[in-house]
Amino acid sequence: MKRGLFSKVVFSFIFTMLFGLMAGTLVFAAPPVKIGALFSVSGPAAFLGEPERNTAQMVVDEINKTGGIKGRKLELVVIDTQGDPAKAVQGVNKLIKDNKVVAIIGPSTTGDSMAVIPVVEKAGIPLISCAAGIKITEPVKKWVFKTAQNDGLAVAKIYEYLNKQKISKIAILTVSDGFGSSGREQLAAHAKAFGIDIISNETYGPKDTDMTAQLTKIRAGGAQAIICWGTNPGPAVVARNVKQLGIKLPLFMSHGVSSKKFIELAGPAAEGIILPSGRVIVANQMPKTDYQKKALLSYVNGYKKVYKVEGDHFGGHAWDAMMLLTNAIEKAGDNPSAIRDQLEKTAKFAGIGGTFSYSAQDHAGLTKDAFVLVEIKNQNWKLVK
Amino acid sequence: MLSVEGITQIFGGLTALEDVSFSVTPRSITGIIGPNGAGKTTLFNIVTGLYTQTEGKVYLGEKNISFFAPETLAGLGLVRTFQNVELFGQMSVLENVMVGLHTKSKSGIFSCAFKLPGQIREEKTVREKAYRWLEFTGLVDEADIAACNLPFGKGRLLEISRAMAVEPQIILMDEPAAGLNSRETAGLAELIRKIQDLGITIVLVEHDMELVMDVCESIVVLNLGKKLAHGTPREIQEDKAVIAAYLGED
Amino acid sequence: MDHPGQLVQYVLTGLSNGAIYALIGFGFAIIHNATGILNFAQGEFVMLGGMFTIFILSFLNLPLIPAIMLAIIFSTLVGILFERLAIRPLKNVKPLSLVIITIGASIFIRGAAMLIWGKDTHALPAFSGSNPLYVYGATIMPQHLWIFGITIMIIIANKLFFSYSILGKAMRACAYNAHAASLVGIDVKIMVLLSFMVSSAIGSMAGIIIAPLTMTSYDVGIMLGIKGFCAVIIGGMSSGLGTVLGGLLLGLLESLGAGYISASYKDAIAFIILLLILFIRPEGLFKQKATQRV
């Protein structure tokens, strides 16, 4: 009995303290600016969502530490979409109606982005997607922007290089998920303009563990180079299988594997592979004159300090989205419509994924210079000049 | 009424029944006896369409029902009970009997889902009929209990009520007295006669010799898959081969 | 047009994937034959084998062989826990409840693995080098030889165990008639436990030997488990040659399908074959018509 009373007293004491604390912050500080985030932190696209969430949280913490935007703190509300469009739609509704956010960054995948677009368009809340699908901003939607580079830009970068090397007959091997099928479309769409002939067109499943059958078929087809489009771990298997089969053709990968994890998984088989990537993985190798260098180093070093691992390409999308958004909030305040108008005025913003210039006709904001080509040498990235 | 002709059943090299033939006269009570493994239940399974015999024919009246499915046979008025009591455990006692009336009602999925007037009327008749069969076996008080909660003896009675609800011409009972105490067995004998009085033919597989000799008018003896003898209880009790193979063993 | 080694390569690829499927299929067969349970969590033991090995290698810094042994022991422990905690206490032993419980267990194990080891894919070093071997213009990896070797070894061990050892015979007796087995003094519960132990050990072994080729992550179990199941269905639920043939056939059909028809539909081909076999010959391709039990 006594003990019960004691614990009750303690409990109510703690409760009052907590309540007081909360009330205190509510009364004395200006209300925080709420930003929503939709990332696929779990599920098959967790490799995108996790660094993106980490990055967004890091940016918010940094800004709050230095006093927020014009004295107002930021509050980030993260919702995990699990890569499921239905959960993304529920999430975006919650962000808009319940959390009353002024703008949203994410989602991580094209599918999730396409699913939430009708909702934000109707509610009139700006959204900066971190997914690459070209459909997201083409045709232009009033409230939707994106930071991830269009897959077409990566394709163009590879094709340009192939032209230089006088290679015109290629084989493509793409994964049968959203990333791979978008790549497959773009590879086919740009081929003609570069005078390139796709003579083998193969796919593999995201969970496949052996691609020798497809590669054997490709070898028999007589291509001069192979382009593989996928995200880990598939391309690592492809790299190993290429080595096993003794195929001597140059192997290209997509920006989907521009993380150290790929080199780790593919091991020695990664040597000599060339892929387009954002500048982030070769930040240190960029010339001093590079327009983005400062942003790149600040992101890479900041991320390493907080999370002990190197920031990657995907986290970079969230960094860009957060930066673009906070810049706009700084200038336009916390009105969603004003934020949108301000975002559209963004010009020559040096981000991680490239230099962004949005306009009424272009909500993707990047050119093919957003990508650089890197080669894997001695288990590390090397900028191809 | 029911006749089997040259039934042979081979399970992967093992002959369970070999050339068994006999017939059952209408409105009679026939017992099938024999030691364990004689093939009695196998024979029931073949007659009721659960097994497909290797050879032989089964007739119901003039009709060849050799390879009919159990559900078709129920429609023709041939029904059975099980040795291990196969009740619908999650359903109430009343509902069990109502399933027995399945062939006596016609409402399809749509009229059931939309509760069309015809279905409501039919449902009422089915319910009343089911209660009548519970009265017949004396289970009315248990009508709303879940069947799996019935004591074993009453489970047997429920199985018989359910079979009776099919309004069969012929009912096959697989060891109806197994697991019953002597009072329950006496009640069972009475019930069997009551069923016969309704003009229904009965065939039972049974180990309880007292019951068999008491109620059966004719007995078929199986041993090691072959028919050993067929006759009245008195004839069977005096049959040398039977005594040697079966009664002598006991 | 054809590259000289093309067909040989398809065949080799098919056979080596098939051996993996067969090995995973064994695990299904052993539990099914001893208990009638189809363990939907079988694939997770394949995952556990690979993940435990990588975990032990990187955190305990043991050499490869002890690490493998320890990983098999750990996976077997998980198998024992699974049987003791989720299968044995079950009172209502309907096939439906068993399906749901084993599915639940597979989700649980997968989720726990994700929480413990994260979502990353990991690679295991090859047992003996990564220089390909050339066979008639086609290539295979030394690791493939390990897979073939261990598969053959496990078939032989299985055969010996079930035909000659007392324990193996007792397990077969349980499978045939658990009640009768208990009457002659066989402890059926122990036999069920044993079947879970053996199959989780074989499953994890499979997971370990393929990890250097296929890499591993918390979610590799589902697909591999299902493929193993296909193999064992084609093979008629045998824990011997039937399943091996089933696995090899599946592997061959997949790689030839990918090579000559369409890589996109190769899994669909595998599953259509599974359905056809279930519909037409549920007793498997390599078994005589099953003897019906009285």
Add this chain to the structure above:
Amino acid sequence: MIKEKRQILIFTLFALIVLLAPLFLKGSYFLNVLVFIGINTLLAVALNLLLGYAGQISLGHAAFFGLGAYVSGILTTRFPVDPWMALLAAALCAALLAFVIGFPILKLKGHYLAMATLGFGIIMYIFFNETVDLTGGPSGLSGIPNLRLGQLIFDNDRNNYYLVWVITLGVMLLSINLSQSRIGRALRAINDSEVAARVMGVNARILKVQIFTISAFVSAIAGSLYAHTMTFISPTSFGFNFSVELLTMIIIGGLGSMYGSFLGAAILTMLPEFLRVFRDFDIVIYGLMLILITMFMPKGLIGGLEALFKIVINKIKGGAQNVKR
């Protein structure tokens, strides 16, 4: 008879609460969650007809859901078909497919049935994923029009809520009716003992195929509603994981209970919300719930609640009697 009246009362109460709920949830995002709960309830009811009533497991029901969504989506985006006609076509398409594969697939029992339906689900997923020209492939199909009734367009949460829930309540009512009828009893009899049911004259083979077909029909309606309310679909929503999620819903809620279907759908749809703090824990919790509920609560949470309710009622009654004495 009393039981029947009580059932009508419970359903009326449930329907009233559901239909009046939006009045109290104006402008709340929760209305949106309830739209998804409605669709999931419809799916759970469909699976419950098959598994809860007839005892036939399906690990591939997401395929019928997906087929409904894709037929509806493809017909309305690539052809000038009215969304309502598309919905009907989707449901009929799924029913036809279920009818055709029902005969061979439902011959299988227990584990084999589970694996065969799983295989079927994966095959369908591969087709959704690979027939890019038709389905848009992995990147999905967007721009699916909303359903409309005259001037009323189902493009906001409140309208969608009523659209989905009126259909779901209707199907729930029909399913409850079915359970207490000749067919419902025959199905439950098959669940308890297929052999005995057949001996009693129940044509188990046909009946199982019929209920499978109806289940597919309803699942496809749910799929079509999903497509028209989301306006975007992609194959990831219709994979094996979702089939297992559906199974989890009805096991947790309660096999054979339509309110259990609702409870299970509600819990699984909202669980990620509650687990915000332990974000990655949800699949571990699903797994654990599946095991524990199958082991200790075979009738699911609804069954547990019922038992609890009975105990409380008896306590109160018993208490009253004690006072009298």
